[in-house]
Amino acid sequence: MTRDSRTHARRTSARNAVDVAHQRIFATIDAIPRGRVASYGQVAAEAGLAGRARWVGRLLSRLPAHSALPWHRVLGAGGRVSVGGSAAREQRRRLRAEGVGFRPSGRVDLARHAWRPESAG
DNA sequence: CACCTGACAGAAG
DNA sequence: TCTTCTGCCAGGT
Numbered sequence: 001m002t003r004d005s006r007t008h009a010r011r012t013s014a015r016n017a018v019d020v021a022h023q024r025i026f027a028t029i030d031a032i033p034r035g036r037v038a039s040y041g042q043v044a045a046e047a048g049l050a051g052r053a054r055w056v057g058r059l060l061s062r063l064p065a066h067s068a069l070p071w072h073r074v075l076g077a078g079g080r081v082s083v084g085g086s087a088a089r090e091q092r093r094r095l096r097a098e099g100v101g102f103r104p105s106g107r108v109d110l111a112r113h114a115w116r117p118e119s120a121g
Numbered sequence: 122c123a124c125c126t127g128a129c130a131g132a133a134g
Numbered sequence: 135t136c137t138t139c140t141g142c143c144a145g146g147t
Binding site: 039040041044058071077081084087088091 | 127128129130131
């Protein structure tokens with residue numbers, strides 16, 4: 001094995017590890033039921049990536065325009081819509097369409113809509 | 122390596 | 135309750 005091929009192998013396995021992490025994040029978001037919401041941090045933790053909330057946000061920010069992923073069910077801490085512009089309107093529209101209520105503050109009512117995977121269940 | 126940026130989160134004021 | 139500051143992590147330049 002040449003030095004270059006080892007370097008390539010190392011980079012490739014690192015990339016695969018990242019891909020696996022991404023898949024876990026996507027799978028977690030896919031698992032959020034209709035009418036429920038989760039925070040970036042919660043998604044990261046569920047995916048086994050505690051402390052990497054920003055990574056989740058980064059991933060969603062790069063999502064293709066017509067992705068089937070229910071990205072709108074992911075919110076900032078405390079139920080805050082964490083995007084701006086048209087994306088924010090689209091997120092609120094989609095959430096309302098599935099029965100998610102907003103408080104006067106503009107935040108989602110987490111007491112009613114927070115996703116609680118496996119909890120009490 | 123230094124420095125910046127961001128779909129975050131929590132603490133402070 | 136809202137704004138600002140800090141800590142954080144991954145990527146980009």
